Amino acid sequence: MKLCLGKSRVDFDLGKLWKEFKKQRRSSNFREQSNKAKEIRAKQTIQHTTSRKGYARLEYEMVEEKDGASVSRAEVWIRGHSDKNGKPHNAEIAEIVDKINACNQSQCSESTAQSINNDPISQVFGTEHQGRVRGLGFGVTPTGVGATTQNNAIIKELMGLREKYEDLSSYVYNQYKQGQQGGDGHTCTCQPQNGNSSNKCGMKCKLIDWVVGTHIVAEGEIAIDDPLHVVEGAPIGVGSYMVWVQK
Incomplete structure (x- = not known):
């Protein structure tokens, strides 16, 4: 019999290979390994x-x-050790499932539940060995899962910051629109802090391009003149003001 591998051709005797296979299966070495694996x-x-399936x-x-909702590896492990009716495969597995469910009920934070270092599976079975992770399939490593979990946490944090940024932008825009609608009749709501106000609150002002120095870019009125007022984590300082831009 001939086997074609690209441009090359390999000749082999199928009958001879079959005889060698049967001989190997009947050898004492094979039987010893087979019995050990069965034990x-x-x-x-x-x-x-x-x-x-895996x-x-x-x-x-x-x-x-x-x-499309995510599932935890504890849920996957339980499903992977249950029969078609959803019941644990045997009594020992049933006991483990009870422990996992108890850990699930005691979990107090989503981040804890997602980490393989202290999720219900690790609490029941202990720390994962290198090279594999229970309930996540072939080829998955603890290091890889840790990196993925960390990335997911960062993404979630960024999404939260984005929502806060959008809320803040909406608030600033609404305040700006209110200032425009109020026109000259806009009433400044700032109050002196620690007696440091120079009483310039409500005064009209012009915003000048700090590069050219002569070009007026906007007009408004001073909203806060307290040098100790904190903006983005730092006081605005003496001679600096927060203003309502009106036009």
Whole structure:
């Protein structure tokens, strides 16, 4: 029989290979390894029920069932060790599931639940060994999961900062519009702090381009003249003012 590999051709005797395979399977070395593997397999009581599916595909299916909502590895692990009716595969797994559920109920923060260092799985089974992570599929490492979790936390924090920025922008814009609508009748609401006000609050002012020095870029009135008033973490200082821009 001939096997074509690109431009090359490999000749081999299928019957001869089959005989060698059967001979190898009947050898004492193979039987010794087989018996050892069977003994190890017999000691495994925490067996998953995913067959060839694996955790990665199981997690994907669970996310699809929840319309895209994320699932924890504790949920994936429990599903991967349950039968078709959703019940634990055996009594030992049932005991572990009870412990995981108890840890889930005691979790007080979302960030804790997402970290593999102290989530319900790690609390029940202990710290993960290098090179694999329970409930996350083949090829996943603790280092990789830690980096992903950290990135997700940073993204979530940035989203929160973005919302605050948008709220602040909306507030400033509304204050600006109120100042425009008030015109010359705008009433300054600032109050002196620590007796440091120079009583310039409400005075009309002009904003000049600090590069050219002669070009007027806006007109308004002084809103706060207290040098100790803090803006972006620092006092505005003597001779500086917060102003309402009117035009």
